Amino acid sequence: FGVATLPVLRAIDLRREGPPPGRWIAPPLARAMAERLKAGEQSLLFLNRRGYAPLTVCRACGHFFECPDCDARLVEHRYRARLICHQCGHAEPIPHACPKCGAPDRLAATGPGVERLAEEAAALFGAARIALLSSDTAIGPDALRAQIDAIAGGGADIIIGTQVVAKGHNFPHLTLVGVIDADLGLENGDLRAAERTFQLIRQVSGRAGRADKPGLALIQTAAPEHPVMRAILSGDEAAFMAREAAARRAAGAPPFGRMAAAILSGPDEARVGAAAQALARAGAPLEAVGARLFGPAPAPIARIRGRWRVRLLVKAPRGAALQPALRAWIAGARPPASVKLAIDVDPQSFL
Numbered sequence: 001f002g003v004a005t006l007p008v009l010r011a012i013d014l015r016r017e018g019p020p021p022g023r024w025i026a027p028p029l030a031r032a033m034a035e036r037l038k039a040g041e042q043s044l045l046f047l048n049r050r051g052y053a054p055l056t057v058c059r060a061c062g063h064f065f066e067c068p069d070c071d072a073r074l075v076e077h078r079y080r081a082r083l084i085c086h087q088c089g090h091a092e093p094i095p096h097a098c099p100k101c102g103a104p105d106r107l108a109a110t111g112p113g114v115e116r117l118a119e120e121a122a123a124l125f126g127a128a129r130i131a132l133l134s135s136d137t138a139i140g141p142d143a144l145r146a147q148i149d150a151i152a153g154g155g156a157d158i159i160i161g162t163q164v165v166a167k168g169h170n171f172p173h174l175t176l177v178g179v180i181d182a183d184l185g186l187e188n189g190d191l192r193a194a195e196r197t198f199q200l201i202r203q204v205s206g207r208a209g210r211a212d213k214p215g216l217a218l219i220q221t222a223a224p225e226h227p228v229m230r231a232i233l234s235g236d237e238a239a240f241m242a243r244e245a246a247a248r249r250a251a252g253a254p255p256f257g258r259m260a261a262a263i264l265s266g267p268d269e270a271r272v273g274a275a276a277q278a279l280a281r282a283g284a285p286l287e288a289v290g291a292r293l294f295g296p297a298p299a300p301i302a303r304i305r306g307r308w309r310v311r312l313l314v315k316a317p318r319g320a321a322l323q324p325a326l327r328a329w330i331a332g333a334r335p336p337a338s339v340k341l342a343i344d345v346d347p348q349s350f351l
């Protein structure tokens with residue numbers, strides 16, 4: 001068959017047309033899904049959150065569940081009846097009573113994950129066949145492949161998926177894509193996160209429609225005026241990239257300057273802190289090549305698998321001889337054996 005045409009992209013402004021509290025499918029999206037069901041076509045709901053709910057809170061005392069080893073909240077996975085840490089894989093059963101105050105049956109799932117979205121779709125469209133595509137539901141790449149083939153062949157009316165649906169799968173009966181929370185990843189002002197959100201939404205939207213069946217992508221957002229959202233809606237990749245480049249140049253971020261992140265980690269918080277302070281005082285070789293040293297500061301995820309993490313950032317002008325300067329810097333304040341040092345030059349992620 002022919003080349004797919006780009007789908008029509010439209011925003012659903014959650015501030016004006018949002019769903020009632022505790023629900024995640026806005027009425028305009030639900031109406032579009034009902035039309036597809038009637039026509040025998042497929043809808044895809046995209047939400048990049050695995051599990052049932054990203055947060056479990058006790059309604060009696062406000063306690064919420066966190067990983068004992070990481071700075072991360074435990075995500076409820078209802079199918080597996082577990083609370084799971086997405087950083088380290090720690091899993092524990094979902095208790096009936098709050099472990100802090102002991103109140104029974106007061107634990108509340110807060111926010112949406114794909115499992116919860118599937119539940120809502122089933123409540124709205126009782127007769128529809130719903131398929132959940134997530135790295136949790138398929139055991140291994142072969143099972144995922146088989147599941148995708150079955151769905152592509154028409155084995156589902158509504159597909160609900162995480163980012164596993166974004167790439168390369170061809171669903172010939174799919175004519176509607178609903179992006180449930182387009183604002184995920186935009187809130188922290190991280191340029192790379194904005195870029196990832198842009199790419200992901202473009203990829204997912206591109207799943208809808210083909211030559212003889214034009215697609216529609218409805219994008220639920222509380223910030224349709226956000227520059228990234230405007231670029232997504234206008235389909236204007238060049239404008240988005242130009243804006244990104246300008247923002248990066250202003251921030252001295254790669255490729256307009258060079259950056260290195262030094263992450264120190266270890267089981268003893270005080271030793272990690274002392275090693276970081278020693279490195280901060282030994283920055284002369286960096287200054288000699290025009291680089292600036294920032295930190296130490298707790299890494300954005302300050303604890304993973306029980307190890308404390310502290311970060312220093314080095315920003316250097318483009319063309320600076322950064323590698324030898326980094327080597328000289330570390331040689332001047334090498335951390336003790338109990339503290340691990342990882343250097344990432346022009347890092348892809350600052351987590």
Ligand SMILES: [Zn+2]
Pocket residue numbers: 058059060061062063098099100101102103
């Ligand atoms: Zn409680």
Ligand SMILES: [Zn+2]
Pocket residue numbers: 067068069070072085086087088089090305
């Ligand atoms: Zn963990």
